[in-house]
Amino acid sequence: MSFQVFGIPVSRGVAIGRAVLVASSRVDVAHYFIAPDQVEAEIQRAVRARDEVAHELTALRDDLPEDAPHELAALLDVHLMLLHDEALTGATKQWIVDRHYNAEWALSAQLEVLARQFDEMEDEYLRERKADLEQVVERILGALAREQGKAPVDASSVVQRDFAGEDPLLLVAADIAPADMMQFKRSVFHGFITDIGGKTSHTAIVARSMDIPAVVGTREASRLIRQDDWVIIDGDLGAVIVNPSPIVLEEYRFRQRQSELERARLAxxxxxxxxxxxxxxxxxxxxxxxxxxxxxxxxxxxxxxxxxxxxxxxxxxxxxxxxxxxxxxxxxxxxxxxxxxxxxxxxxxxxxxxxxxxxxxxxxxxxxxxxxxxxxxxxxxxxxxxxxxxxxxxxxxxxxxxxxxxxxxxxxxxxxxxxxxxxxxxxxxxxxxxxxxxxxxxxxxxxxxxxxxxxxxxxxxxxxxxxxxxxxxxxxxxxxxxxxxxxxxxxxxxxxxxxxxxxxxxxxxxxxxxxxxxxxxxxxxxxxxxxxxxxxxxxxxxxxxxxxxxxxxxxxxxxASRLAEALPQLLESPDPQRTAALLLTSKRGNTPMQ
Missing domain, CATH: 3.20.20.60 (Phosphoenolpyruvate-binding domains)
Structure with missing residues (x-):
């Protein structure tokens, strides 16, 4: 189903691509791309972290005292089952293989997918199992952090990927920290969407510096948009169109081509x-x-x-x-x-x-x-x-x-x-x-x-x-x-x-x-x-x-001299923007304002 989300336009232009969600987590998660020759090693990192958590949970269950409530052992069994569920582990591996996400990002991306599936379940008991899934994922993220010594990702290690022939990617997040923005600046995203921020928030400034469309302050985008949804960012209107119809998609692709021609002319x-x-x-x-x-x-x-x-x-x-x-x-x-x-x-x-x-x-x-x-x-x-x-x-x-x-x-x-x-x-x-x-x-x-x-x-x-x-x-x-x-x-x-x-x-x-x-x-x-x-x-x-x-x-x-003549009246105006549109246009050179 197609729908629209509106926010604040902060970087002009049109971007079309698949959504990449950077979900909020109680555990800090590094987001970066890995090189193709690191894929297998990254998968093994995820496997080792899962096995470490499995060992911890098994030890906890085996060490339960005899008088421990039966429900506690059952809960640990549920966590172990979720830990080995192919919907979590197999799909996490697929994010690493297909998108070259690091293990932490792949895991949090799949958590976002599964969490929404739980939210849509009619059975209340099953819906509440989402909390168990989150606890399991946070245990794995903790194991990954311990293995890395909680070391941050060096911005210089972020991989420049060639996505020729693949779908462009658009980043969707509640907010993006400046440190992450500096990493993503060297990356592959064609546009940004955030829930919070204003015209001069750091996300907005970096998006403009990258000359890519961005919409901030959408409030709900990271909750409404799903991983891999097709999304259009209209950086002129501040609109985000999710799963657009073929007619809308073609219209925006035409606008994209026109924008590229204008950039070439200005160059x-x-x-x-x-x-x-x-x-x-x-x-x-x-x-x-x-x-x-x-x-x-x-x-x-x-x-x-x-x-x-x-x-x-x-x-x-x-x-x-x-x-x-x-x-x-x-x-x-x-x-x-x-x-x-x-x-x-x-x-x-x-x-x-x-x-x-x-x-x-x-x-x-x-x-x-x-x-x-x-x-x-x-x-x-x-x-x-x-x-x-x-x-x-x-x-x-x-x-x-x-x-x-x-x-x-x-x-x-x-x-x-x-x-x-x-x-x-x-x-x-x-x-x-x-x-x-x-x-x-x-x-x-x-x-x-x-x-x-x-x-x-x-x-x-x-x-x-x-x-x-x-x-x-x-x-x-x-x-x-x-x-x-x-x-x-x-x-x-x-x-x-x-x-x-x-x-x-x-x-x-x-x-x-x-x-x-x-x-x-x-x-x-x-x-x-x-x-x-x-x-x-x-x-x-x-x-x-x-x-x-x-x-x-x-x-x-x-x-410039003719424009300066209009300045005193403009500065005395209670509505400078409207006054500027009238005065400065009349004081320009022979070429009209565009």
Missing amino acids: RLRHTPAVTLDGERVELQANIELPADAAAAVDAGATGVGLFRSEFLFMNRNGELPSEDEQFEAYRAAVEAMKGMPVTIRTVDIGADKPLDRMSASELRHEHVLNPAMGLRAIRWSLAEPSMFRQQLRAIYRASAYGKLRLLIPMVAHLSEIRQVSETLKRVQQQLTDAGQAFTPVELGVMIEIPAAAVMLPLLLPHVDFISIGTNDLIQYTLAIDRADEAVAHLYDPWHPAVLQLIASSIGQARAAGKSVSVCGEMAGDPAFTDLLLAMGLRNFSMHPSQIPSVKQRVLRAD
């Missing part, structure tokens, strides 16, 4: 300089997360890296921080890959939606109790961990000897934070000088993502070389909206007058002070805001490489 702009109709040069830079992403930035025609999110070097490491040398090699690789173009490295922004598994028990406890977006994160965490912070800064400065580097400090709200950073930089430079390490001058910048920073910008500007406006958090903090919470996602409004006035004021003050300014939040990569940001005087945009062609097209068709 021809790659080497065209981004210059407005009135001759204003605009820098279109890239946001990256790992050094390997720099190649895509160059290929897309980026004129530099406006945001290197260094925190992703700290993830999936089982609590171990990257060494100074390891960070240095990563930063140097990114700098060298950009071939002389500038690279802006943001110091580690751990916290909020990107917790670090190394955090202490007390910090993790606070992460669950309090609002992590307003807790010990970003520069606050760095200043609280001075040894770690100095290590990162040394690595960045060492990499500066290989190209143009800029240093960006996130979540600044106090002038004292910049002063502490400056003192730390002096100490780091002296350490490198004493050690005979080469480095070159590094420009210092701050992110404007807290309203306090935007309001006190005149006090900050004398102490920095540039600013970068992080619109995602700036909107979140200005409007008091948790951007990952779908319950209030409709209130997350980039067009809110207060947001626009803070952005326009920050750009204007930086330019008046002779300091460079960029926008590296999601607004920079959204063509709907290109004209508006040009009108505000922005000449440096930073976005994911996949978004550069469409933004460049808007720049090439814009007359």
Whole structure:
């Protein structure tokens, strides 16, 4: 039966494929693909874990005292029966063989299939056996975790599979942790669907960075969609169509082909300089997360890296921080890959939606109790961990000897934070000088993502070389909206007058002070805001490489001076989005807005 689920569209386009469910579990489950030559070994892992659990259950049953209730022995027999049931063990093996899932993922995928079958049984006694099945599976997952020493999966080990001739896969989950997203980023999924999240949740950002359709905040998708269902993701409307009819399927396949043709057309702009109709040069830079992403930035025609999110070097490491040398090699690789173009490295922004598994028990406890977006994160965490912070800064400065580097400090709200950073930089430079390490001058910048920073910008500007406006958090903090919470996602409004006035004021003050300014939040990569940001005087945009062609097209068709004439009226409007549609259209160059 065909049905639809609706959510928040966060990455445009159409994706068609079979659903892959990542089910929630009380036991942490690693999700990754294995290489073809690892299939048999992975099956044996599952078999050994099952046999270990069978031995445990048998020993428990055999050791029951004589006066133990008969029901207890019967329950253990039920668990043993479920443990050896071909519907569980045989199908788990098939997931490993057919999909190349790791054993944990295969087992949890089959649990999801069987659990739904139990839910549909009319007999109440049989329905309640689902709890027994879950207990058995969690015992097996526990055995698998013990065998692995609970070691996380190294992102570099995730296998790139060639699915030529096979059905495309779409990932469906209640939510996807950033660490998992970094693994799936190197994987085979053609689209994402999650129950929770908003337009700037991490899942949404990564989906856009991969240039694949995604719908978040569906609330019920992971419960309603079954493993292997045929699914269409309409990333433009925020619709998910499950088991579509042949007519609907063909219509969406046509839209897919049209989208591919448009991408190919835009790709021809790659080497065209981004210059407005009135001759204003605009820098279109890239946001990256790992050094390997720099190649895509160059290929897309980026004129530099406006945001290197260094925190992703700290993830999936089982609590171990990257060494100074390891960070240095990563930063140097990114700098060298950009071939002389500038690279802006943001110091580690751990916290909020990107917790670090190394955090202490007390910090993790606070992460669950309090609002992590307003807790010990970003520069606050760095200043609280001075040894770690100095290590990162040394690595960045060492990499500066290989190209143009800029240093960006996130979540600044106090002038004292910049002063502490400056003192730390002096100490780091002296350490490198004493050690005979080469480095070159590094420009210092701050992110404007807290309203306090935007309001006190005149006090900050004398102490920095540039600013970068992080619109995602700036909107979140200005409007008091948790951007990952779908319950209030409709209130997350980039067009809110207060947001626009803070952005326009920050750009204007930086330019008046002779300091460079960029926008590296999601607004920079959204063509709907290109004209508006040009009108505000922005000449440096930073976005994911996949978004550069469409933004460049808007720049090439814009007359910046004429757009600027419309800005005062727009900022005074109670409905900026509607006003922008009218004013900016009338102030564009001869080519109409598209």
